[in-house]
Amino acid sequence: MRNATRVWICAIVALLCCMPLGASAARKEINVLMESVPDTDFVLECLPEFEKATGIKVNIESVTYAAMHEKLIPQLTARRGSYDVIVVDKQWVGEFVGAGWLEPLDRYIANTKGFDTSVYVPALFNQIGQVHGSTYMLPFYNYSMGLVYRTDLFKDAQLKSEYKKRFGKDLAVPTTVEDYIQTAKFMTRNYKGEQIYGVIPQLARGVGIHAEWACLMFAHGGDYYDSRWKPTVNKGGALRAAEVLLELYKTSAPAGATAYNFDEVFSAMSQGKGTMMATYGWMLAKLNDPEQSKVAGKVAMTVMPGGHAVGGGWGWAIPKSAPDADAAWQFLSWVESFEVAKKRALLGGAPTRFDVFRDKEVLAKYPTMSEMEKIVATGNRCRSCSAQTRSLMCWPESSRKP
Structure with missing residues (x-):
């Protein structure tokens, strides 16, 4: 009996020794909180490759922008939170x-062979990467604003002839604010039996109208504050921007634009009702998707009139409350590698790296990437890290309807 017991004990020990190491513990899991946007979907498509190579299970939770900040704060203030990786607006x-x-990510970057932050467009890295000499984030995707326009309308022979006769110059995509106003008015008309508008603006109270106004403010040399941090949103370029936005609404936009947010402007533009629209770079792929847009193949993008616009994006970060910062960095160094960043761009993502913008395969699929790089590179930002939160104080005033 005792011998039989020994046999069973030996068999159990042998079985345990044959089990994969850490069958219950070695398979790590990390939790990631992201916004519900296309670029998050592109990360999800690439994810099986990382999980297979590392054995780390990645649980991505995506929420709306409106819910994200509120969800993050309790996690960030806790001694130990639930999220290993977050994305930061x-x-x-x-x-x-x-x-x-x-x-801070500097020690991880220094200890990761070949990891180079100089590949990021400086206008983005200075907003969602480095702060006061330390790196806290890696730029994930950009939402720098540019001017979307209908290529078919600007090539239309009848419109070109009429414009030349009226203004004595060729019809072209506007590069100045003055030409923007003039072209928008001209393009507001009945075109082949359909009413079209010169511009499709976001004018509902909120982030959208603030962004529309800020693009025009930067074009007029304005800013939120002067060198002494005294608000300047009620004078100079900022005031002129408000006047231009009001003029565009009255002369060149749908009457219902005062209720337009992101979804409404996309709907109007994709239905062929607009000539131009100030929007985010990643919108271009959606507008050129035949399944989502009637004007697919007829839309391009360029730098905003005046040469500057709102620059922006999201950055990957590791909270100090992260349960497993090392595994989190393993994920970040993978997702921001050239190969994965390129793959995301080919799926329709909004790059943050020079080498992805300039990649031959990416340019072959999306020729507008060269123009997108210019848009990202010229995007304006607040002068310091603290200015980013201070600028929020301007939003209630800058987001009132015209």
Whole structure:
């Protein structure tokens, strides 16, 4: 009997020794909180490759922008949170870094062979990457604003002839604010039996109208504050921007534009009702998708009139409350590698790296990427990390309807 017992014990020990190491513990899991946007979907498509190579299970939770900040704060202030990786909007950088909620990434970068942050477009890296000499984020995707326009309308022979006769110059995509106003008025008409408008603006109270106004403010040399941090949103370029936005609404936009947010402007533009629209770079792929847009193949994008616009994006970060910062970095160094960043761009993502913007395969699929690089590179930002949160104080005033 005792011999039989020994045999059973030996068999059990042998079985345990044959089990994969850490069958219950070695298979790590990390939790990631992201916004519900196309670029998140592109990460999800690439994810099986990482999980297979590392054995790390990645649980991505995506939520709406409206819910994200509120969901993050309790996690960031906890001694040990639930999320190993988060994405940070540029508007939150000052708040999150200033409060000490984000883990500096410099030591991880230094210890990762071949990891180079100089590949990021400086206009983005200075917003959602480095703060006061330390790196807290890696730029994930950009939402720098540019001017979307209908290529078919600007090539229309009848419209070109009429414009030349009226103004004595060729019809072209506007590069100045004055030409923007003039072209928008001209393009507001009945075109082949359909009413079209010169511009499709976001004018509902909120982030959208603020962005429309800020693009025009930067074009007129304005800013939120002067060198002493005294608000300047009620004079100079900022005031002129408000006047231009009001003029565009009255002369060149649908009457219902005062209720337009992101979804409404996309709907109007994709239905062929607009000539131009100030919007985010990643919108272009959606507008050129035949399944989502009637004007697919007839839409391009360029730098905003005046040469500057709202620059922005999201950055990957590791919270100080992360349960497993090392595994989190393993994921970040993979997802921001050239190969994966390129794959995301080919799926329709909004790049942040020079080498992805200039990649031959990416340019072959999306020729407008060269123009997108210019848009990202010329995007304006607040002068410091703290300015990002201070600028929020301007929103109630800058987001009132015309």
